[in-house]
Amino acid sequence: MKRVGFLLKVKVDKLDEYKKHHENVWSEMLAALREAGWHNYSLFLHNNGQLFGYFETPHSLEQAQALMATQEVNTRWQEFMAPYFDANARPDEMFQELEEVFHLD
Amino acid sequence: MKRVGFLLKVKVDKLDEYKKHHENVWSEMLAALREAGWHNYSLFLHNNGQLFGYFETPHSLEQAQALMATQEVNTRWQEFMAPYFDANARPDEMFQELEEVFHLD
Numbered sequence: 001m002k003r004v005g006f007l008l009k010v011k012v013d014k015l016d017e018y019k020k021h022h023e024n025v026w027s028e029m030l031a032a033l034r035e036a037g038w039h040n041y042s043l044f045l046h047n048n049g050q051l052f053g054y055f056e057t058p059h060s061l062e063q064a065q066a067l068m069a070t071q072e073v074n075t076r077w078q079e080f081m082a083p084y085f086d087a088n089a090r091p092d093e094m095f096q097e098l099e100e101v102f103h104l105d
Numbered sequence: 106m107k108r109v110g111f112l113l114k115v116k117v118d119k120l121d122e123y124k125k126h127h128e129n130v131w132s133e134m135l136a137a138l139r140e141a142g143w144h145n146y147s148l149f150l151h152n153n154g155q156l157f158g159y160f161e162t163p164h165s166l167e168q169a170q171a172l173m174a175t176q177e178v179n180t181r182w183q184e185f186m187a188p189y190f191d192a193n194a195r196p197d198e199m200f201q202e203l204e205e206v207f208h209l210d
Contacts, residue, residue, distance in 0.1 A: 005149030
């Protein structure tokens, strides 16, 4: 299992809406993530819009994303989420991966 | 188990040294963290100095920190790490906790 950490930036004026949508992520989207090997996946949000993602996967971030990219539900979810982020690309194309510099089991 | 996410900022001109120290965290410090209920603890670093911490604990962040604060080795470690951070306080007094807005097991 590899532990992945990544950053994204949510628009400050859309934080409440973003949070609300994440209380009710489509069950089809959750199933697709599970099947693509996204485990123990959390998103953490700062009130300045900084979003931090953490998950565990048998794959790399690139592979885990490539597996999701084949899923039609992911295309729909990313298009749905695009207006909440500070760019025009799909959110899953803007992930900034971080380096894990310490781990304690 | 509660999942905790927090942010800190490392000085950009000290990233390499910071990383090096975290490859060899004192075993006494690791034992103190384990005993204080810091599990599956990772630190992720962006090359702009943004540091993200993730861990799982039966406690809150405040309680997990309070348990560490009683440990003499933690005082020594925080004093050792203080010069690597953008402030004068001890690093463990500058944690910015993030809100978990999504989780998939």
